[in-house]
Amino acid sequence: MNGDLFASEEMVSHGEFVLDKMETRLTADNLVRYELVSGDRRVALNDFLGKSVEVHFSGRIFCCYCGQETNKSFGQGYCYKHFMALAQCDACMMSPEKCHIGQGTCREPEWAENVCLQPHYVYLANASDLKVGITRAGQLPTRWIDQGAVQAMPVARVSSRYLSGLVEVTFKQKVADKTNWRAMLKGDNADIDLHARRDELFADLKPQLDELIQQYGRQHIQLIHHSEIQEIRYPVQRYPEKISSFNLDKQSLVAGFLQGIKGQYLIFDTGVINVRRHTGYQVELRIQA
Structure with missing residues (x-):
């Protein structure tokens, strides 16, 4: 320019x-x-x-x-x-279902305890379209803002980053996990009934979600059936x-x-x-x- x-x-x-x-x-x-x-x-x-x-x-x-x-x-x-040395730069940060702190192989276990072994939320958001995502508890609504979402709400609370990845992968069978940044920046989002879409996804994915809950316990994976939609301008x-x-x-x-x-x-x-x-x-x- x-x-x-x-x-x-x-x-x-x-x-x-x-x-x-x-x-x-x-x-x-x-x-x-x-x-x-x-x-x-x-x-x-x-x-x-x-x-x-x-x-x-x-x-x-x-x-x-x-x-x-x-x-x-x-x-x-x-x-x-440091890009090559730090655990926060590992591929599992982009794919939380690959988190391996539980296997004892993380190169920075103390860091991972403060980041990965903390409660996380799985959420639905309207950024360029409906998407699923994950973030640590305490990072809402910052995470939604950073992605340019105009509507968002949590749909599950889990006890670790790894479990958030497993739940997210389940939702990805029906919903994208990426934001089309070009569409997001054009600002032509249509309103989405997130409550209705959540209920549809819970019903469609019930066998897979029930299996995860049975395997890891309700104390570690909690679906959220009632949550307010956060509007963002x-x-x-x-x-x-x-x-x-x-x-x-x-x-x-x-x-x-x-x-x-x-x-x-x-x-x-x-x-x-x-x-x-x-x-x-x-x-x-x-x-x-």
């Missing part, structure tokens, strides 16, 4: 940031408030909707684990050494008709008018950028005065 297009605007620097996942807060009227945070610096991004915004990449990338500079980012923010003035994605590895400047924020994406009139995808990238943020 050519920065000359915005040369006539008076731009004010808000300092340098090492990018990380945007922090979110859900207000009483279900609107998401976004903040970009780096050290003790915080920028309330909702306040700049409709303004010209520039993100200048310095060319420097820092590991989100050790803080050391790295030539390339791996697995959403790690240097190669995003600060978006205008959704894009066509999706063009920015990549800081290919361009050092992202510039445009900020039209919205959804999931972990900034939506410009010129394209979108996934902030979380660029964890560890050092940028300067300039915003129209």
